[in-house]
Amino acid sequence: MPERSIHAHVVAQNQRKVLFTAGPASLLDENLLGLRPCFGRGDTDYQQVETAVLSALKAMTGHAHIARLQGSASLALEIASLNFLYGKVLVIDSGYYAQRLVSFAHMAQRNAGEVSLVTVCDWQQLTKVEGHFDWVVACYTETSAGLLLPIADLRALADRVGAQLMLDATASIGLEADHHLADVIAYSSCKGLFGLTGAAFVAFHQPPKHAVDSFYLNLNTHLERGMTGPYHAIASLYEVLPKHDDLREAVFINKAQMLKKIAGYATHPLQYQPVLCTWVDAKVTSQATQAVLYAPRGMQRGSVVCHLGEAHLGSQAQGEILDLLELQP
Incomplete structure (x- = not known):
């Protein structure tokens, strides 16, 4: 050839x-230009790459902490649900991907044991929500319906019911504003970040209050880099993010x-x-x-x-x- x-x-x-x-x-040219041999330990070149990428992502969304892992945003959302959700959880139904968040909340209720109640509310009925909740969970951009839920409205709802806010940011990251208004977000390396597929991220302001009884699904395992990471997907973002x-x-x-x-x-x-x-x-x-x-x-x-x-x-x-x-x- x-x-x-x-x-x-x-x-x-x-x-x-x-x-x-x-x-x-x-x-993108940058997707390929960023690729290099990588290893997660003892590779100072890769450590510089990962530090730069994660720092840029935290600056983009305004979150103090970030975990990276191999896999899709779905996995990141499942891990976020298990590690962060507790008490009464309100999920805003805006379509297929929001309904998947409902299933993750129920899974957290069954498996982590910290969730006491899962309530679902249609996105057009936000003003009718009453009572107290510990978490509001929503999809910022719902691709299945071509729908954006204004994040200021979601934050106002969470404040009104005394809750923290967790977002599926998969289709909003890199494109929409004010992700910092959410306490926890999860997303992937592709879509609006323009990286290669294969990396997922959980960004948050404060660490979770409970630990999940699982090696892979415990957020700390990923924070502590306890397994092979999404090295090449992150390397693809290294050249992309400065031109984002x-x-x-x-x-x-x-x-x-x-x-x-x-x-x-x-x-x-x-x-x-x-x-x-x-x-x-x-x-x-x-x-x-x-x-x-x-x-x-x-x-x-x-x-x-x-x-x-x-x-x-x-x-x-x-x-x-x-x-x-x-x-x-």
Whole structure:
């Protein structure tokens, strides 16, 4: 095979596949430039890489502590649920991924024994919540419905019922503001961070109050680096994060262009529009063989289009990939 540059390889790969899916984003030069031989102990080069990445992530979200682990955001959320949740837990139902949080809360109730009650509230009924809770759990951006729950509303609800706030930040990290308003968040290395898949993170203000009787599911095991970590996924973020502000502009540009494209179709009001994706009250199709469309889990009507497909262009993106899409009412 003839030699070619990393950039040429990335360009070729992004031309053969156009993503309208929820993450990972399109391939970046930086994803590959960050890769290197790694080991978690005695490797001073990797220790510098990991320290820089975790410090940048804590600065991005405003949290004092962060744990990294191999796996998906689902695993991070399961670990966060087991380690942090206790007492009365209120879960805000906004769609498929929020309903998964309900299952994690029930799992924590069964297995960790610290949760006494799990209550579920529809996201449109927040003002009707009464009583005291110890935790409010929600999904900041619900990709299954193309829905953003304003974090200020979630924080206000948690304060009103005397609770701490835990968020699934998988689809909001790197794109939405004010994650520091949540006491605990969990997310992955891809989607709005633009890293390779394989790393997950739990960030928090204060350590959990109880310990989980499990080696792998105990948060301290990951904080103490008790097993092989997501070395290469973190290495991919090492080159990405210094350029993150520019790269994320591609998502904002595509989002703005998508809202223009669907102006004639009913959709969520602006305050409920996430940056990552857009719900369309129409069937979205494409004649382009390289287009990969998003099929949200549990969606009953319409389509969701995600806006990570031109991340490699950064602020030079123009949303041209949206021309590949067709809308059928």
